[in-house]
Amino acid sequence: xxxxxxxxxxxxxxxxxxxxxxxxxxxxxxxxxxxxxxxxxxxxxxxxxxxxxxxxxxxxxxxxxxxxxxxxxxxxxxxxxxxxxxxxxxxxxxxxxxxxxxxxxxxxxxxxxxxxxxxxxxxxxxxxxxxxxxxxxxxxxxxxxxxxxxxxxxxxxxxxxxxxxxxxxxxxxxxxxxxxxxxxxxxxxxxxxxxxxxxxxxxxxxxxxxxxxxxxxxxxxxxxxxxxxxxxxxxxxxxxxxxxxxxxxxxxxxxxxxxxxxxxxxxxxxxxxxxxxxx
Numbered sequence: 001x002x003x004x005x006x007x008x009x010x011x012x013x014x015x016x017x018x019x020x021x022x023x024x025x026x027x028x029x030x031x032x033x034x035x036x037x038x039x040x041x042x043x044x045x046x047x048x049x050x051x052x053x054x055x056x057x058x059x060x061x062x063x064x065x066x067x068x069x070x071x072x073x074x075x076x077x078x079x080x081x082x083x084x085x086x087x088x089x090x091x092x093x094x095x096x097x098x099x100x101x102x103x104x105x106x107x108x109x110x111x112x113x114x115x116x117x118x119x120x121x122x123x124x125x126x127x128x129x130x131x132x133x134x135x136x137x138x139x140x141x142x143x144x145x146x147x148x149x150x151x152x153x154x155x156x157x158x159x160x161x162x163x164x165x166x167x168x169x170x171x172x173x174x175x176x177x178x179x180x181x182x183x184x185x186x187x188x189x190x191x192x193x194x195x196x197x198x199x200x201x202x203x204x205x206x207x208x209x210x211x212x213x214x215x216x217x218x219x220x221x222x223x224x225x226x227x228x229x230x231x232x233x234x235x236x237x238x239x240x241x242x243x244x245x246x247x248x249x250x251x252x253x254x255x256x257x258x259x260x261x262x263x264x265x266x267x268x269x270x271x272x273x274x275x276x277x278x279x
Contacts (some may be wrong), residue, residue, distance in 0.1 A: 010153070016120075025255050032098075033195070034104045034107050034110055034169050035104070035105040036104055036105075037102070037103040037104075037105075038061075038100070038102055038142065039100070039102075040098065041063070041065070041094045041101075042094065042175065043094065043095070043096050043097060044098075045098070046092060046093040047092045047093075047154055047220075048119060049089045049090065049230075050089065050090070050091070050194070051086075051087050051090075051279075052087075053086055055083065055084065055086045055106065055111065055114075056083070056103050056104060056105055056106075057081065057082075057103075057104040057106055057114065057157070058076075058080075058083075058101050058102070058103050059080075059081045059102045059131070059134070059135050059138060059249070060076050060077055060079075060101050060103070060135065061100040061102060061114060061135050061138070061139045061158070062078050062097070062099065062100040062139075063078070063094065063095060063097040063098045063099035064099060065074060065093060065094040065095060066076070066092070066093045067082070067091070067101045067125075068090060068269065069266060070088060070090075070122060070123045070228060070265040071224070071228060072219055074125055074219075076099075076131050077138075079128055079129065079131055079135075079270070080125060080126070080127045080165070081125070081161075082123070082126070082129065082247060083118060083124050083164075084123060085189070087236070087239065087279070088105045088123055088232070088268070089268045089270060089275070089278075090123070098278075100139075100253065102135075104140075105259050110158065111156070114161060116163060117154070117161075117165050118161075118165060119179070119217065121228075121229065121232060121238075122220070122225065123230065124164065124200050126164040126168055127161060128166075128167045130166075131160060131163050131164070131167070134156050134159050137152075138153055138157070143154050151176045154209075154264060168217050178205050178209070178213050178216065179210075179214060179217050181203045181220060182203055182210060184212075186199070186222075186225065186226055193226065193230075193253050193254075196221075196222050210222060212266040227263050227266075227267065230252045230253050230254065230263070231252075231260075231263050231264055231267040234250050234252040234264065235268065235275055235279075237252070238272055238275055238276045238279065239275075245260065245273065246273050248260065248272070255273075
């Protein structure tokens with residue numbers, strides 16, 4: 001629990017650091033407000049795999065693109081809102097219409113909400129008509145840009161976060177509780193491998209029910225979520241320490257360095273040594 005609180009505290013601190021805007025300028029935002037960037041991307045352009053030092057919430061205002069993140073590929077459009085955790089490599093390929101996005105660096109209160117109500121580390125994305133309507137209203141307020149627009153946009157961003165939660169939870173609240181409990185158990189074992197059968201015994205759930213819930217809400221199986229979690233722990237260690245890669249592999253529950261390398265490439269698209277050089 002203390003480790004989880006430390007991670008959350010570090011994210012809170014990061015959210016209050018100066019933020020680089022898309023025009024290259026730096027700005028200090030008040031702690032009660034989110035930092036906002038509006039970006040436009042050219043048609044048929046692409047961005048190679050990269051990472052960010054701070055987490056973000058992105059709302060797509062127009063156009064569309066294909067994003068590779070967390071070992072999966074997803075299409076994002078004006079119905080989409082998505083989370084990008086800090087330090088997670090991702091790449092983007094934009095379509096024939098390019099794309100327009102608002103990128104939110106959450107302040108402490110919004111960050112707390114996102115971390116505690118969404119599967120934050122899994123880089124969740126949601127697509128829905130309500131999100132599209134909220135994106136249009138955000139875009140309209142951005143263009144109005146009067147004395148009331150900042151407050152209006154802040155409220156709309158909170159509504160986007162709530163709609164993401166509703167979309168990811170689906171129609172069954174109990175299933176969402178099951179997934180949260182399972183993720184808490186996986187996180188608590190700190191990189192050790194736990195079988196689906198053992199996990200289901202702990203949370204009192206049938207394996208088929210848990211697997212269906214994971215696929216619907218996180219887009220992966222419980223085993224794949226575990227692998228991503230262990231890879232993320234390894235990535236954090238590679239970034240924060242100079243331990244040999246073989247030691248990092250052992251500490252994170254991998255059989256050997258080669259096993260870590262295969263899993264690392266499957267999830268993050270690069271080798272552990274390449275990631276350490278970038279970090």
